[in-house]
């Protein structure tokens with residue numbers, strides 16, 4: 030599903046962000062990525078959805094060897110991966126409905142099919158009654174739910190979240206975690222980088238800890254393992 034073999038990433042400025050990553054994540058797993066700021070978590074995540082390319086090593090996503098993936102095939106990979114960011118990245122002039130519909134890859138969908146699918150995911154994240162609202166008219170938690178709806182609208186096999194609760198209070202974060210668990214329960218692989226000790230130690234999952242660009246810990250039902 031997600032396989033990395035001896036993966037290195039050095040940025041053009043010479044910073045070695047990842048220094049030999051080996052990991053195997055199966056379909057349907059829920060995995061936290063933890064580690065100090067600058068450890069390499071975001072770089073690890075960006076390699077999965079091909080926002081960055083490795084300097085060395087093999088990456089296989091959904092049976093696709095990324096080193097052999099042609100540029101024009103990248104959209105097919107991206108369709109299988111939904112991404113959720115800390116700062117939501119919603120389009121401010123579009124409504125909730127439009128933000129989600131805009132992300133929907135329209136493959137042989139009728140206008141009615143599109144509408145049905147968008148309302149279906151909005152219901153899944155509890156925002157069916159806010160479809161007409163603009164992002165600025167929503168709370169932070171609601172905005173993050175819109176971005177989750179946008180991430181899952183194409184039914185990706187993998188959802189990646191980079192610090193999704195970083196801008197949210199604990200109570201709101203709890204709700205977001207419940208939604209991620211529901212998505213994961215349906216078989217979607219969930220990868221989440223987080224600094225939240227409370228979340229990791231409460232919603233027990235596999236924990237992968239990265240330090241200085243290497244995996245220093247990989248445990249099923251692991252602990253956060255750092256003081257704040």
Ligand code: ADP
Nearest residue numbers: 040042044046065066067068069070071072073
């Ligand atoms: P984390 O997400 O754990 O905070 P990152 O993957 O963002 O870590 O960063 C790992 C290291 O790579 C850091 O030293 C960071 O400054 C560096 N880095 C990240 N992105 C870039 C980039 N685009 N160009 C150069 N260096 C980068």
Ligand code: ADP
Nearest residue numbers: 124125126127130144148157158159160161162
């Ligand atoms: P219900 O049947 O529950 O009233 P609707 O299907 O009529 O729900 O629509 C729910 C919300 O979705 C409405 O607020 C509507 O503004 C919004 N909506 C539906 N289709 C579109 C669209 N094409 N563009 C923007 N908003 C839409």
